[in-house]
Amino acid sequence: MKNLTFSFFLAQLGLILFFWKKLPPEVPLFYSRPWGKEQLVSPWFLFLLPGLTLFVFLVNFAFLTLVKMRLEEKDNNLLIKIIESANFTFSLFCLITLVKIILLVT
Numbered sequence: 001m002k003n004l005t006f007s008f009f010l011a012q013l014g015l016i017l018f019f020w021k022k023l024p025p026e027v028p029l030f031y032s033r034p035w036g037k038e039q040l041v042s043p044w045f046l047f048l049l050p051g052l053t054l055f056v057f058l059v060n061f062a063f064l065t066l067v068k069m070r071l072e073e074k075d076n077n078l079l080i081k082i083i084e085s086a087n088f089t090f091s092l093f094c095l096i097t098l099v100k101i102i103l104l105v106t
Contacts, residue, residue, distance in 0.1 A: 001084040005057055008091040012050035012098050022106045049094045060087050
């Protein structure tokens with residue numbers, strides 16, 4: 001799953017770079033804010049999505065390394081699978097969000 005998570009990170013970067021010239025000066029990103037101008041940001045903010053994906057991946061990877069060093073293999077197998085699944089899910093949702101934003105504005 002680590003490979004898929006990293007592949008989703010690279011796919012996000014690739015999508016942003018591929019569509020960079022087609023992006024308008026402002027894109028919607030913050031959907032939790034009220035509708036309108038408050039949701040719009042510069043296209044540079046789209047790099048938050050792959051940046052967060054990479055950050056979450058690295059933090060969880062460091063945590064997994066510590067867990068593997070401290071616990072026996074049989075004790076941490078479920079924890080490892082849960083964290084790897086969380087990484088995969090987070091990176092997939094970031095990719096889906098980015099694809100939806102790009103399809104919306106291009």
